[in-house]
Amino acid sequence: MKNANHDDLTLGLRLRTLRERAGLSQRALAKKSEVPNSTISLIESGKMNPSVGALRRILQGIPIGMSDFFSFEIETEQTVFYAAEELTEIGKGGLSLRQVGSNLHGRAMMILQETYDLGADTGRVMYGHEAEEGGIVISGRVEVTVGEQRKVLGPGDAYYFDSRTPHRFRQMGPEKCRIVSACTPPTF
Amino acid sequence: MKNANHDDLTLGLRLRTLRERAGLSQRALAKKSEVPNSTISLIESGKMNPSVGALRRILQGIPIGMSDFFSFEIETEQTVFYAAEELTEIGKGGLSLRQVGSNLHGRAMMILQETYDLGADTGRVMYGHEAEEGGIVISGRVEVTVGEQRKVLGPGDAYYFDSRTPHRFRQMGPEKCRIVSACTPPTF
DNA sequence: GAAAAGTGTTGCGGATATTGAACATGAAAA
DNA sequence: TTTTCATGTTCAATATCCGCAACACTTTTC
The missing domain is CATH 1.10.260.40 (lambda repressor-like DNA-binding domains)
Incomplete structure:
Protein backbone atom coordinates (compact mmCIF):
# COMPACT_ATOMS: atom_id res chain seq x y z
CA MET A 1 0.00 0.00 0.00
CA ILE A 74 -4.58 30.48 -5.28
CA GLU A 75 -1.28 32.25 -5.12
CA THR A 76 -0.76 34.78 -2.33
CA GLU A 77 0.91 37.71 -4.11
CA GLN A 78 -1.53 39.80 -6.07
CA THR A 79 -1.03 39.77 -9.80
CA VAL A 80 -1.23 43.31 -11.08
CA PHE A 81 -0.06 43.42 -14.69
CA TYR A 82 -1.32 41.47 -17.67
CA ALA A 83 0.41 41.64 -21.06
CA ALA A 84 -1.92 41.98 -24.03
CA GLU A 85 -1.07 38.46 -25.24
CA GLU A 86 -1.73 36.84 -21.91
CA LEU A 87 -5.27 38.05 -21.42
CA THR A 88 -7.29 34.86 -21.25
CA GLU A 89 -9.12 34.51 -24.52
CA ILE A 90 -12.60 33.09 -24.57
CA GLY A 91 -13.88 32.71 -28.11
CA LYS A 92 -17.45 31.86 -28.95
CA GLY A 93 -18.67 32.27 -32.48
CA GLY A 94 -17.91 35.68 -33.88
CA LEU A 95 -17.32 37.02 -30.40
CA SER A 96 -13.90 37.12 -28.75
CA LEU A 97 -13.57 37.96 -25.07
CA ARG A 98 -10.20 38.83 -23.58
CA GLN A 99 -10.41 38.66 -19.83
CA VAL A 100 -8.13 40.52 -17.42
CA GLY A 101 -6.95 37.87 -14.99
CA SER A 102 -7.63 34.34 -16.02
CA ASN A 103 -9.00 33.37 -12.67
CA LEU A 104 -11.70 35.42 -11.05
CA HIS A 105 -11.72 33.82 -7.66
CA GLY A 106 -11.85 36.32 -4.86
CA ARG A 107 -12.19 39.27 -7.16
CA ALA A 108 -14.93 41.83 -6.97
CA MET A 109 -15.28 42.40 -10.67
CA MET A 110 -14.37 41.20 -14.12
CA ILE A 111 -12.97 43.32 -16.91
CA LEU A 112 -13.18 42.26 -20.54
CA GLN A 113 -12.03 43.44 -23.90
CA GLU A 114 -14.70 42.26 -26.34
CA THR A 115 -14.37 42.02 -30.10
CA TYR A 116 -17.48 41.43 -32.22
CA ASP A 117 -16.78 40.13 -35.71
CA LEU A 118 -19.01 41.13 -38.61
CA GLY A 119 -22.49 39.79 -38.01
CA ALA A 120 -21.73 38.69 -34.44
CA ASP A 121 -24.82 38.53 -32.24
CA THR A 122 -25.11 37.46 -28.63
CA GLY A 123 -28.76 36.58 -28.83
CA ARG A 124 -31.16 37.36 -26.00
CA VAL A 125 -29.56 37.05 -22.56
CA MET A 126 -30.77 37.38 -18.99
CA TYR A 127 -29.16 36.59 -15.68
CA GLY A 128 -31.15 35.33 -12.78
CA HIS A 129 -28.92 36.73 -10.08
CA GLU A 130 -28.09 40.26 -9.16
CA ALA A 131 -25.25 41.86 -11.09
CA GLU A 132 -24.45 45.07 -12.90
CA GLU A 133 -22.49 45.58 -16.05
CA GLY A 134 -21.32 48.45 -18.21
CA GLY A 135 -18.82 49.32 -20.90
CA ILE A 136 -17.50 51.75 -23.48
CA VAL A 137 -17.33 51.22 -27.23
CA ILE A 138 -13.78 51.63 -28.53
CA SER A 139 -14.35 51.19 -32.25
CA GLY A 140 -17.03 49.97 -34.64
CA ARG A 141 -20.75 49.97 -34.05
CA VAL A 142 -23.04 47.72 -32.05
CA GLU A 143 -26.77 47.58 -31.52
CA VAL A 144 -27.59 47.08 -27.85
CA THR A 145 -31.03 46.04 -26.65
CA VAL A 146 -31.91 46.16 -22.95
CA GLY A 147 -35.48 45.56 -21.93
CA GLU A 148 -37.65 47.67 -24.26
CA GLN A 149 -34.87 50.13 -25.09
CA ARG A 150 -32.68 49.80 -28.15
CA LYS A 151 -29.82 51.92 -29.51
CA VAL A 152 -26.87 51.72 -31.87
CA LEU A 153 -23.63 52.76 -30.16
CA GLY A 154 -20.42 54.02 -31.78
CA PRO A 155 -16.93 54.88 -30.52
CA GLY A 156 -17.00 56.67 -27.17
CA ASP A 157 -20.60 55.68 -26.43
CA ALA A 158 -21.25 53.68 -23.31
CA TYR A 159 -23.87 51.65 -21.44
CA TYR A 160 -24.63 50.46 -17.93
CA PHE A 161 -27.47 48.27 -16.71
CA ASP A 162 -28.71 45.61 -14.33
CA SER A 163 -27.77 42.17 -15.63
CA ARG A 164 -31.16 40.75 -14.74
CA THR A 165 -32.75 42.79 -17.49
CA PRO A 166 -32.88 40.77 -20.72
CA HIS A 167 -30.26 42.13 -23.07
CA ARG A 168 -28.62 41.54 -26.43
CA PHE A 169 -25.62 42.75 -28.47
CA ARG A 170 -25.42 42.72 -32.24
CA GLN A 171 -22.52 43.97 -34.37
CA MET A 172 -23.52 46.63 -36.96
CA GLY A 173 -21.81 48.35 -39.88
CA PRO A 174 -18.79 47.43 -42.00
CA GLU A 175 -16.13 46.99 -39.29
CA LYS A 176 -15.58 44.82 -36.23
CA CYS A 177 -16.72 46.31 -32.96
CA ARG A 178 -14.46 46.52 -29.92
CA ILE A 179 -15.77 47.16 -26.43
CA VAL A 180 -14.14 47.32 -23.02
CA SER A 181 -16.60 46.22 -20.37
CA ALA A 182 -16.78 45.43 -16.70
CA CYS A 183 -19.26 43.63 -14.50
CA THR A 184 -19.66 43.05 -10.80
CA PRO A 185 -19.74 40.56 -9.30
CA PRO A 186 -17.85 38.41 -11.83
CA THR A 187 -20.28 36.19 -13.70
CA PHE A 188 -20.89 34.56 -17.00
CA MET B 1 2.32 4.27 -29.96
CA ILE B 74 -15.20 27.28 -18.55
CA GLU B 75 -18.28 27.08 -20.65
CA THR B 76 -19.23 30.56 -21.67
CA GLU B 77 -22.85 31.42 -21.32
CA GLN B 78 -23.42 35.00 -22.29
CA THR B 79 -22.06 38.40 -21.45
CA VAL B 80 -24.05 41.37 -22.66
CA PHE B 81 -24.92 45.03 -22.00
CA TYR B 82 -26.94 48.19 -22.75
CA ALA B 83 -26.44 51.72 -24.05
CA ALA B 84 -26.13 55.01 -22.22
CA GLU B 85 -24.99 58.14 -23.99
CA GLU B 86 -23.29 61.10 -22.49
CA LEU B 87 -20.19 60.61 -20.45
CA THR B 88 -19.72 63.05 -17.61
CA GLU B 89 -16.40 64.76 -18.08
CA ILE B 90 -14.17 65.32 -15.11
CA GLY B 91 -10.96 67.17 -15.92
CA LYS B 92 -8.06 67.54 -13.53
CA GLY B 93 -4.73 68.76 -14.88
CA GLY B 94 -3.47 66.74 -17.80
CA LEU B 95 -5.89 63.99 -16.93
CA SER B 96 -9.40 63.74 -18.37
CA LEU B 97 -11.91 61.29 -16.94
CA ARG B 98 -15.11 60.45 -18.80
CA GLN B 99 -17.44 58.68 -16.46
CA VAL B 100 -20.13 56.24 -17.55
CA GLY B 101 -23.32 57.41 -15.83
CA SER B 102 -23.42 60.84 -14.28
CA ASN B 103 -24.93 59.56 -11.09
CA LEU B 104 -23.13 56.89 -9.12
CA HIS B 105 -25.81 56.52 -6.50
CA GLY B 106 -26.81 52.94 -6.00
CA ARG B 107 -24.33 51.60 -8.50
CA ALA B 108 -21.96 48.80 -7.74
CA MET B 109 -19.15 50.05 -9.91
CA MET B 110 -17.79 52.97 -11.87
CA ILE B 111 -16.49 52.81 -15.41
CA LEU B 112 -14.19 55.49 -16.78
CA GLN B 113 -12.51 56.40 -20.01
CA GLU B 114 -9.28 58.08 -18.96
CA THR B 115 -7.10 60.23 -21.18
CA TYR B 116 -3.59 61.13 -20.02
CA ASP B 117 -2.03 64.11 -21.81
CA LEU B 118 1.71 64.22 -22.42
CA GLY B 119 3.49 64.30 -19.08
CA ALA B 120 0.34 63.63 -17.06
CA ASP B 121 0.98 62.05 -13.68
CA THR B 122 -1.46 61.14 -10.94
CA GLY B 123 1.18 61.23 -8.25
CA ARG B 124 1.12 58.70 -5.48
CA VAL B 125 -2.43 57.66 -4.59
CA MET B 126 -3.83 55.42 -1.91
CA TYR B 127 -7.38 54.80 -0.81
CA GLY B 128 -8.12 54.06 2.80
CA HIS B 129 -11.16 51.90 2.22
CA GLU B 130 -11.53 48.63 0.48
CA ALA B 131 -11.95 48.75 -3.30
CA GLU B 132 -10.62 47.06 -6.40
CA GLU B 133 -9.76 48.57 -9.73
CA GLY B 134 -8.58 47.38 -13.12
CA GLY B 135 -8.38 48.50 -16.71
CA ILE B 136 -7.14 47.99 -20.23
CA VAL B 137 -4.88 50.34 -22.20
CA ILE B 138 -6.49 51.39 -25.50
CA SER B 139 -3.71 53.49 -26.98
CA GLY B 140 -0.44 55.14 -25.96
CA ARG B 141 1.80 54.09 -23.11
CA VAL B 142 1.62 54.52 -19.36
CA GLU B 143 3.88 53.59 -16.49
CA VAL B 144 1.90 51.99 -13.69
CA THR B 145 3.31 51.58 -10.19
CA VAL B 146 1.46 49.44 -7.65
CA GLY B 147 3.17 48.86 -4.34
CA GLU B 148 6.67 47.68 -5.22
CA GLN B 149 5.69 46.56 -8.70
CA ARG B 150 6.17 48.81 -11.71
CA LYS B 151 5.57 48.27 -15.41
CA VAL B 152 5.05 50.24 -18.61
CA LEU B 153 1.85 49.16 -20.35
CA GLY B 154 0.91 49.57 -24.01
CA PRO B 155 -2.23 48.98 -26.08
CA GLY B 156 -4.08 45.84 -25.04
CA ASP B 157 -2.15 45.46 -21.79
CA ALA B 158 -4.14 45.43 -18.58
CA TYR B 159 -3.90 45.75 -14.80
CA TYR B 160 -5.96 44.86 -11.74
CA PHE B 161 -5.21 45.60 -8.09
CA ASP B 162 -6.50 46.37 -4.64
CA SER B 163 -7.04 50.12 -4.32
CA ARG B 164 -5.54 50.24 -0.85
CA THR B 165 -2.15 49.46 -2.33
CA PRO B 166 -0.39 52.78 -3.09
CA HIS B 167 -0.46 53.36 -6.83
CA ARG B 168 0.51 55.88 -9.49
CA PHE B 169 -0.08 56.41 -13.21
CA ARG B 170 2.35 58.35 -15.41
CA GLN B 171 1.96 58.98 -19.15
CA MET B 172 4.95 57.79 -21.23
CA GLY B 173 6.04 58.14 -24.85
CA PRO B 174 5.09 60.61 -27.60
CA GLU B 175 1.29 60.21 -27.64
CA LYS B 176 -1.59 60.65 -25.25
CA CYS B 177 -2.62 57.53 -23.39
CA ARG B 178 -6.20 56.29 -23.29
CA ILE B 179 -7.40 53.73 -20.77
CA VAL B 180 -10.79 52.23 -20.01
CA SER B 181 -10.98 51.38 -16.34
CA ALA B 182 -13.45 50.20 -13.77
CA CYS B 183 -13.52 50.19 -10.00
CA THR B 184 -15.81 48.78 -7.39
CA PRO B 185 -17.27 50.19 -5.29
CA PRO B 186 -17.31 53.64 -6.99
CA THR B 187 -14.71 55.94 -5.42
CA PHE B 188 -12.38 58.80 -6.21
C1' DG C 1 30.48 22.17 -46.91
C1' DA C 2 30.81 19.81 -42.10
C1' DA C 3 30.15 20.23 -37.24
C1' DA C 4 27.55 21.69 -33.43
C1' DA C 5 23.51 22.83 -31.11
C1' DG C 6 18.86 23.45 -31.38
C1' DT C 7 14.09 21.58 -32.18
C1' DG C 8 10.20 17.91 -31.43
C1' DT C 9 9.40 12.76 -31.67
C1' DT C 10 9.77 7.89 -30.50
C1' DG C 11 11.19 2.94 -27.86
C1' DC C 12 11.71 0.50 -23.98
C1' DG C 13 11.72 -0.92 -18.90
C1' DG C 14 10.34 0.12 -14.34
C1' DA C 15 6.98 2.53 -11.63
C1' DT C 16 2.29 3.64 -10.80
C1' DA C 17 -2.64 4.58 -11.87
C1' DT C 18 -6.74 2.08 -12.60
C1' DT C 19 -10.01 -1.60 -12.20
C1' DG C 20 -13.29 -5.20 -10.37
C1' DA C 21 -13.85 -7.96 -6.52
C1' DA C 22 -13.36 -9.03 -1.84
C1' DC C 23 -13.27 -7.13 2.83
C1' DA C 24 -14.67 -4.67 7.16
C1' DT C 25 -17.69 -1.99 9.64
C1' DG C 26 -22.05 0.19 11.01
C1' DA C 27 -27.00 1.23 10.61
C1' DA C 28 -31.53 0.01 9.66
C1' DA C 29 -35.10 -3.59 8.85
C1' DA C 30 -37.18 -8.11 9.67
C1' DT D 1 -30.59 -11.76 16.88
C1' DT D 2 -30.16 -12.25 12.03
C1' DT D 3 -30.60 -10.16 7.64
C1' DT D 4 -30.05 -6.61 4.57
C1' DC D 5 -28.21 -2.63 2.85
C1' DA D 6 -25.14 1.09 3.03
C1' DT D 7 -20.79 3.04 3.99
C1' DG D 8 -15.42 3.35 3.07
C1' DT D 9 -11.07 0.41 2.55
C1' DT D 10 -7.84 -2.93 0.57
C1' DC D 11 -6.14 -6.47 -2.66
C1' DA D 12 -4.22 -8.42 -7.12
C1' DA D 13 -4.07 -7.98 -12.05
C1' DT D 14 -3.80 -5.06 -15.86
C1' DA D 15 -3.32 -0.79 -18.36
C1' DT D 16 -0.86 3.41 -18.40
C1' DC D 17 2.33 6.87 -17.18
C1' DC D 18 7.03 8.25 -16.60
C1' DG D 19 11.97 8.71 -17.24
C1' DC D 20 16.18 7.77 -19.75
C1' DA D 21 18.18 7.42 -24.08
C1' DA D 22 18.28 7.39 -28.91
C1' DC D 23 16.32 9.19 -33.18
C1' DA D 24 15.26 12.42 -37.20
C1' DC D 25 15.17 16.90 -38.51
C1' DT D 26 16.26 22.05 -38.85
C1' DT D 27 19.08 26.02 -37.74
C1' DT D 28 23.31 28.04 -36.45
C1' DT D 29 28.27 28.12 -36.28
C1' DC D 30 32.84 27.43 -37.95
Missing part, protein backbone atom coordinates in the same frame (compact mmCIF):
# COMPACT_ATOMS: atom_id res chain seq x y z
CA LYS A 2 1.37 3.35 -1.04
CA ASN A 3 2.02 6.12 1.45
CA ALA A 4 0.17 9.42 1.29
CA ASN A 5 2.04 12.27 -0.37
CA HIS A 6 1.33 15.82 0.77
CA ASP A 7 0.03 17.19 -2.52
CA ASP A 8 -2.05 14.09 -3.13
CA LEU A 9 -3.51 14.37 0.34
CA THR A 10 -4.50 18.00 -0.15
CA LEU A 11 -6.11 17.14 -3.44
CA GLY A 12 -7.92 14.21 -1.91
CA LEU A 13 -9.30 16.27 0.94
CA ARG A 14 -10.51 18.85 -1.56
CA LEU A 15 -12.37 16.15 -3.47
CA ARG A 16 -13.86 14.70 -0.33
CA THR A 17 -15.09 18.11 0.78
CA LEU A 18 -16.73 18.78 -2.56
CA ARG A 19 -18.29 15.34 -2.78
CA GLU A 20 -19.76 15.55 0.71
CA ARG A 21 -21.00 19.05 0.03
CA ALA A 22 -22.88 17.63 -2.94
CA GLY A 23 -24.40 15.01 -0.66
CA LEU A 24 -22.96 12.05 -2.55
CA SER A 25 -21.38 8.86 -1.23
CA GLN A 26 -18.24 7.53 -2.89
CA ARG A 27 -20.30 4.90 -4.64
CA ALA A 28 -23.01 7.31 -5.72
CA LEU A 29 -20.41 9.60 -7.24
CA ALA A 30 -18.65 6.64 -8.77
CA LYS A 31 -21.81 5.59 -10.53
CA LYS A 32 -22.55 9.08 -11.85
CA SER A 33 -18.97 9.50 -13.00
CA GLU A 34 -18.64 5.98 -14.36
CA VAL A 35 -15.50 5.39 -12.34
CA PRO A 36 -14.87 2.60 -9.83
CA ASN A 37 -15.49 3.60 -6.25
CA SER A 38 -12.07 2.31 -5.30
CA THR A 39 -10.46 5.01 -7.38
CA ILE A 40 -12.35 7.70 -5.50
CA SER A 41 -11.43 6.14 -2.20
CA LEU A 42 -7.74 6.02 -3.07
CA ILE A 43 -7.70 9.59 -4.29
CA GLU A 44 -9.52 10.93 -1.25
CA SER A 45 -7.15 9.19 1.14
CA GLY A 46 -4.18 10.62 -0.74
CA LYS A 47 -2.88 7.23 -1.80
CA MET A 48 -2.70 8.03 -5.46
CA ASN A 49 -2.05 10.82 -7.89
CA PRO A 50 -4.90 10.64 -10.39
CA SER A 51 -4.55 11.42 -14.06
CA VAL A 52 -6.15 14.57 -15.35
CA GLY A 53 -8.66 12.57 -17.34
CA ALA A 54 -9.70 10.50 -14.35
CA LEU A 55 -10.12 13.53 -12.15
CA ARG A 56 -12.09 15.32 -14.81
CA ARG A 57 -14.52 12.42 -15.16
CA ILE A 58 -15.02 12.30 -11.43
CA LEU A 59 -15.62 16.03 -11.17
CA GLN A 60 -18.27 15.85 -13.86
CA GLY A 61 -20.36 13.79 -11.47
CA ILE A 62 -20.39 16.42 -8.73
CA PRO A 63 -20.49 18.54 -10.93
CA ILE A 64 -17.65 21.04 -10.82
CA GLY A 65 -15.14 22.29 -13.39
CA MET A 66 -11.41 21.66 -13.25
CA SER A 67 -10.62 25.35 -12.89
CA ASP A 68 -12.95 25.73 -9.94
CA PHE A 69 -11.62 22.56 -8.39
CA PHE A 70 -8.08 23.91 -8.36
CA SER A 71 -9.10 27.40 -7.31
CA PHE A 72 -8.03 26.54 -3.77
CA GLU A 73 -4.42 26.71 -4.93
CA LYS B 2 -0.91 5.37 -28.35
CA ASN B 3 -3.59 7.18 -30.29
CA ALA B 4 -4.61 10.72 -29.46
CA ASN B 5 -7.79 11.10 -27.43
CA HIS B 6 -9.87 14.24 -27.91
CA ASP B 7 -9.66 15.56 -24.36
CA ASP B 8 -5.97 14.80 -24.17
CA LEU B 9 -5.44 16.63 -27.42
CA THR B 10 -7.27 19.73 -26.22
CA LEU B 11 -5.25 19.70 -23.04
CA GLY B 12 -2.04 19.24 -25.00
CA LEU B 13 -2.78 22.13 -27.30
CA ARG B 14 -3.51 24.32 -24.30
CA LEU B 15 -0.14 23.42 -22.81
CA ARG B 16 1.63 24.03 -26.10
CA THR B 17 0.02 27.44 -26.44
CA LEU B 18 1.04 28.47 -22.95
CA ARG B 19 4.55 27.14 -23.32
CA GLU B 20 5.11 28.95 -26.60
CA ARG B 21 3.61 32.13 -25.21
CA ALA B 22 6.21 31.93 -22.44
CA GLY B 23 8.92 31.60 -25.09
CA LEU B 24 10.11 28.21 -23.88
CA SER B 25 11.09 25.14 -25.89
CA GLN B 26 9.96 21.73 -24.70
CA ARG B 27 13.44 21.08 -23.38
CA ALA B 28 13.75 24.47 -21.70
CA LEU B 29 10.46 23.95 -19.91
CA ALA B 30 11.46 20.38 -19.10
CA LYS B 31 14.61 21.61 -17.39
CA LYS B 32 12.79 24.29 -15.37
CA SER B 33 10.08 21.85 -14.36
CA GLU B 34 12.46 18.95 -13.72
CA VAL B 35 10.43 16.70 -15.99
CA PRO B 36 11.70 14.77 -19.01
CA ASN B 37 11.10 16.53 -22.30
CA SER B 38 9.52 13.43 -23.72
CA THR B 39 6.68 13.75 -21.25
CA ILE B 40 5.96 17.26 -22.46
CA SER B 41 6.09 16.12 -26.05
CA LEU B 42 3.65 13.28 -25.43
CA ILE B 43 1.24 15.49 -23.54
CA GLU B 44 1.29 18.21 -26.17
CA SER B 45 0.63 15.76 -28.96
CA GLY B 46 -2.28 14.30 -27.00
CA LYS B 47 -0.69 10.88 -26.71
CA MET B 48 -0.98 10.67 -22.99
CA ASN B 49 -3.16 11.70 -20.14
CA PRO B 50 -0.80 13.15 -17.52
CA SER B 51 -1.27 12.79 -13.81
CA VAL B 52 -2.30 15.84 -11.86
CA GLY B 53 1.06 15.88 -10.10
CA ALA B 54 2.99 15.75 -13.35
CA LEU B 55 0.94 18.51 -14.91
CA ARG B 56 1.32 20.65 -11.84
CA ARG B 57 5.12 20.33 -11.91
CA ILE B 58 5.19 21.25 -15.57
CA LEU B 59 2.97 24.29 -15.09
CA GLN B 60 5.24 25.55 -12.32
CA GLY B 61 7.92 26.03 -14.93
CA ILE B 62 5.83 28.33 -17.11
CA PRO B 63 4.62 29.49 -14.52
CA ILE B 64 0.86 29.20 -14.32
CA GLY B 65 -1.55 27.80 -11.71
CA MET B 66 -3.76 24.78 -12.22
CA SER B 67 -6.92 26.80 -11.95
CA ASP B 68 -5.77 29.25 -14.58
CA PHE B 69 -4.65 26.41 -16.79
CA PHE B 70 -8.10 24.88 -16.80
CA SER B 71 -9.92 28.16 -17.10
CA PHE B 72 -10.27 27.48 -20.82
CA GLU B 73 -12.79 24.78 -19.99
